[in-house]
Amino acid sequence: MGSEPAPNMEMLTLFPRYVLHGHLSASLLEALQALARQVAAAPEQCPDASRKLAGQLAQQRELPPHHPVVQSLCQEIILPGCDRWIRHVIDQQPPQGRGPWTPGRYSLRLIDLWLNVQRAGDYNPTHTHGGSFSGVLFLQVPPQICGDRFDGQLCFHGPEEWQIQTFRTGMAHYVLPVPGEYYVFPAWQPHSVAPFRGEGERWSIAFNVLALPQQPPLDSPGAVPSVQVSGDRPRPGMGTPPPTNVSLSSARQRPGGFG
Numbered sequence: 001m002g003s004e005p006a007p008n009m010e011m012l013t014l015f016p017r018y019v020l021h022g023h024l025s026a027s028l029l030e031a032l033q034a035l036a037r038q039v040a041a042a043p044e045q046c047p048d049a050s051r052k053l054a055g056q057l058a059q060q061r062e063l064p065p066h067h068p069v070v071q072s073l074c075q076e077i078i079l080p081g082c083d084r085w086i087r088h089v090i091d092q093q094p095p096q097g098r099g100p101w102t103p104g105r106y107s108l109r110l111i112d113l114w115l116n117v118q119r120a121g122d123y124n125p126t127h128t129h130g131g132s133f134s135g136v137l138f139l140q141v142p143p144q145i146c147g148d149r150f151d152g153q154l155c156f157h158g159p160e161e162w163q164i165q166t167f168r169t170g171m172a173h174y175v176l177p178v179p180g181e182y183y184v185f186p187a188w189q190p191h192s193v194a195p196f197r198g199e200g201e202r203w204s205i206a207f208n209v210l211a212l213p214q215q216p217p218l219d220s221p222g223a224v225p226s227v228q229v230s231g232d233r234p235r236p237g238m239g240t241p242p243p244t245n246v247s248l249s250s251a252r253q254r255p256g257g258f259g
Contacts, residue, residue, distance in 0.1 A: 017156070017158070017189065018085060018089055018186075019156065019185045020084055020088075021181065021183055022181070022182050022184075023180055024077065024180045024182060028069075028073065028077070029139070029179065029180045032137070032205065033139050033179075033203075034069075035070075036139050036203050039063065039115050040059065040117055040201075040203075043061050046063065046064070047061065047062040048061060049061060049112075049114040054124060054125055054127035055116060055123075055124040056123055056125070057118045057124065058117050058119045058201070059115070059116075059117035060115070060116055061114060061115045063113045063114060063115055063205065065110070073113075074110050074113075077137075078135065078184075079110065081182070081184040082184055082211065085133065085185075085186075086101055086106075101211075101213075106211055106213050106214060107211075107212045108209055108210070108211055108212070109209065109210045109212060110209055111130075111131055111208050111209065111210055112131070112206075113206075113207045114205070114206055115203065115205055116202075116203065116205070117203055118152070118193065118196070119200075119202075120195070120196060120197055120198060120199070121195050122195055123192075123193060123194060124191075124192055125192055126157055126190050126191070126192040128187060128188050128189065129208050130208055131209055131210045132187055132209060132211035133184060133185070133186060133211065134189070134206065134208050134209070135184040135206065135207055135209075136154065136206045136207075137181075137182040137205045137206075138178055138180065138182070138202075138204050139179055139204060139205065140179055140201065140202065140203035141179055141203075142196065142198060142200030142201070144197070144198040144200070145176070145177060145196050147176050150194045151195065151196035151197060152193070152195070152196035153176055153177065153193070153194050154175040154183070154191060155172055155173065155191060155193070156175070156189060156190070156191050157190040157191060157192065158170060159171070177202065177204065187208060
């Protein structure tokens with residue numbers, strides 16, 4: 001067979017999985033690195049998040065949501081990134097099939113934010129997150145983590161096992177962590193982090209975000225009062241409750257974020 005493609009042929013990519021990739025500004029990266037150094041130096045100052053997470057890491061600490069740097073990160077990167085993902089995916093659908101995900105009919109809310117400190121031998125097994133969207137920002141990466149091997153890389157997993165013999169090569173996508181780069185993806189997207197060898201610490205910040213459709217006013221046509229069924233006493237007329245956040249390790253139901 002020749003190496004030139006045959007005429008009148010094209011390759012279609014069906015059923016893609018979308019992941020948003022971006023870069024932090026230098027000033028925001030430096031501010032987040034400074035905050036991470038403070039947390040790593042005095043971890044007892046921040047709640048331990050490890051008991052709610054799947055990661056087998058040296059430290060996983062909640063970050064203060066009202067810290068000015070965290071607020072900037074949320075308003076400049078995290079929420080706009082989730083909104084960009086929604087618009088890219090939903091705007092490809094016919095208008096009749098977009099449901100509540102049209103501008104002005106939904107809101108985004110940060111529910112979890114934490115620092116991951118990974119050392120040699122630490123790892124994060126394949127897992128999913130709670131909420132609607134998740135993401136990771138890389139702050140510090142030891143120099144031995146490189147593209148030559150799997151060590152310390154983030155892996156996005158597809159719906160089937162990777163198998164080169166049958167050309168299932170799109171079932172695992174590895175991402176080399178680079179300080180200042182970030183990724184946003186649906187919370188249901190399975191992913192993992194491989195362990196690494198050698199000295200140093202790999203720092204990243206992870207988060208969860210809820211996408212909340214706006215409820216129609218109770219006096220609008222077609223609006224039906226509903227009750228809350230989350231285990232509390234029913235509260236008629238409160239509208240549909242927001243989606244429940246699943247534990248970050250996908251092991252337990254949680255009514256909200258870390259709080």
